[in-house]
Amino acid sequence: MKGLLKVADNNPAETLRTVYRRWLADGRLSALLVPARSRSGVVTLALVAQPEALTEAAPLLPCLHVNGAQVLADVGRDAGPDTAKVGAVLRPCELRAVVELAKLQQIALDNLVLIGIDCPGTFKVATYRKLLAQDPDFDNNFARKRDLANSELRTACQLCETPQPLVFDLAIGYIGLDPDRELWLEAATEKGDKLLEDITLEPQDEPADRRSALETLITRRREQIAERLTELDRAVLGPENLVRFFADCLNCHNCMKVCPICYCRECFFDSDVFRKDIAEHVRLTRRKGLRRMPRETLLFHLTRMNHMMTSCVQCGVCEDSCPAGIGLATLFKKVARNAQEEFGYLSGRSLEEPLPLTTFREDEFQRLGEE
Amino acid sequence: MADGEFEPKIVGFLCNWCTYAGADLAGTSRLQYPPNMRPIRVMCSGAVDSVYILRALLEGADGVFIGGCHPGDCHYVSGNYKARRRLVLFNSIMRSLGLDEDRVLLRWISAAEGRRFADTVAELVERLRKKGPSPFRKLWEV
Numbered sequence A: 001m002k003g004l005l006k007v008a009d010n011n012p013a014e015t016l017r018t019v020y021r022r023w024l025a026d027g028r029l030s031a032l033l034v035p036a037r038s039r040s041g042v043v044t045l046a047l048v049a050q051p052e053a054l055t056e057a058a059p060l061l062p063c064l065h066v067n068g069a070q071v072l073a074d075v076g077r078d079a080g081p082d083t084a085k086v087g088a089v090l091r092p093c094e095l096r097a098v099v100e101l102a103k104l105q106q107i108a109l110d111n112l113v114l115i116g117i118d119c120p121g122t123f124k125v126a127t128y129r130k131l132l133a134q135d136p137d138f139d140n141n142f143a144r145k146r147d148l149a150n151s152e153l154r155t156a157c158q159l160c161e162t163p164q165p166l167v168f169d170l171a172i173g174y175i176g177l178d179p180d181r182e183l184w185l186e187a188a189t190e191k192g193d194k195l196l197e198d199i200t201l202e203p204q205d206e207p208a209d210r211r212s213a214l215e216t217l218i219t220r221r222r223e224q225i226a227e228r229l230t231e232l233d234r235a236v237l238g239p240e241n242l243v244r245f246f247a248d249c250l251n252c253h254n255c256m257k258v259c260p261i262c263y264c265r266e267c268f269f270d271s272d273v274f275r276k277d278i279a280e281h282v283r284l285t286r287r288k289g290l291r292r293m294p295r296e297t298l299l300f301h302l303t304r305m306n307h308m309m310t311s312c313v314q315c316g317v318c319e320d321s322c323p324a325g326i327g328l329a330t331l332f333k334k335v336a337r338n339a340q341e342e343f344g345y346l347s348g349r350s351l352e353e354p355l356p357l358t359t360f361r362e363d364e365f366q367r368l369g370e371e
Numbered sequence B: 001m002a003d004g005e006f007e008p009k010i011v012g013f014l015c016n017w018c019t020y021a022g023a024d025l026a027g028t029s030r031l032q033y034p035p036n037m038r039p040i041r042v043m044c045s046g047a048v049d050s051v052y053i054l055r056a057l058l059e060g061a062d063g064v065f066i067g068g069c070h071p072g073d074c075h076y077v078s079g080n081y082k083a084r085r086r087l088v089l090f091n092s093i094m095r096s097l098g099l100d101e102d103r104v105l106l107r108w109i110s111a112a113e114g115r116r117f118a119d120t121v122a123e124l125v126e127r128l129r130k131k132g133p134s135p136f137r138k139l140w141e142v
Helices: A012-025 A051-056 A068-075 A092-103 A125-134 A138-144 A190-196 A208-236 A239-245 A254-258 A278-286 A297-308 A317-321 A328-342 B019-028 B050-058 B079-096 B114-131
Strands: A002-006 A031-037 A043-048 A086-090 A112-117 A170-173 A182-187 B010-015 B037-042 B063-068 B104-108
Touching: A002 A012, A012 A031, A012 A051, A012 A086, A012 A138, A012 A182, A031 A051, A031 A068, A043 A051, A043 A068, A043 A125, A068 A086, A068 A092, A086 A092, A092 A112, A112 A190, A125 A138, A170 A190, A182 A190, A208 A239, A208 A328, A254 A297, A254 A317, A297 B050, A297 B079, A317 A328, A328 B079, B010 B019, B010 B050, B010 B114, B019 B037, B019 B063, B019 B114, B037 B114, B050 B063, B050 B079, B063 B079, B063 B114, B079 B104, B104 B114
Parallel strands: A031 A086, A086 A112, A112 A170, B010 B037, B010 B063, B063 B104
Antiparallel strands: A002 A182, A031 A043, A170 A182
């Protein structure tokens, strides 16, 4: 089922809240994971289990302070009895991470309903608070914006090529529409259809205006990417540049901790593998004469890339979490894109497509090993 | 190693079932090959995580060699195919960062191929000699 939903009182955020409320009130969903903004100014994701609590939900909140997929890997790793039907309203990059985590057996999709929502971009929480102070109706006004070039967006969002949900049970769209009048709803599965039962839609195919607006946005983003990657190459290419690029790393591992794809219970780098007595450290240091401390930081980043790049969704929470301000979002745009292209893979595009490192063909990459 | 002529240092990861036995055969056959490789026996080429390769390179190894069974011959059925994919990813990341992927060589060498093993080591040493020392030998700030 798909079509246009009429927006009441020129208020798309409130219209969505009304729809969400209905799902919780009639028990179709037992809870909903949604972006929320409290009266005291807390901006976060929230699991909402009572319809009246949805007043705190902020359906169009243009903020991403954690990747919701990581939250789902926390609360949704085990399916539980099927009385729990939890809806998760997620942005495209979060959904893509959910798809990767589901394939990595870290999220059980059985009792989840994935509700994707368009995302023209997000701000860091601090930037968002500033924008909200200037405009109390910022969420709606940002959704209304036609010109979506905004240099205050998070880096990852400025370089985002998937502003629309890729894999979903139900998608909510507003890019290319007039969100004061209508929203685009599209169910891709039975679970999604169930949510649309008794919701009055004007049935139709995806509006052409929406398609062309998305294309324009993605084209502009790709031009932006090309420009940024040229700058990046100047800063990162080659051993000396690379060392400088990561020079300020504190070894805090925040980038790994907030990464939705880095799901290992214990990271190899937090294990005792690298633990040695001081005599051994001295012996190893003799080789180069001196050694940077904290140690093994570049090794950590390069290894991490090798471990997660095929699934990286470029959500950029790693960059936001870096106290040293290392530009990981732009770097990973390049590295992940190239890595995934090698295997004809795109993270989060499909639940069926096997993860590149869990599969192989006998007749591929035959130059390696033989030459 | 003495100053003067550059002697490449290579860390080699040899699969227990094929390449390590191939290296053994090269030895028992008294084949001559350069002594630049430090062999490390692993159970399967598919067990060589990229962290091992990276550690060797960042610590200043001039090259890394990975030896596995020929396709179809893996003792664990498909470990070598997985090693191959992992190296495709590794090489892609190296290229994206402007690092030299040609310092890492993967080659299938069976237990019967002592000659191929000796030739491979000689070839890699020659390749690395031309390239010169790894830039990471001097980069202590890694």
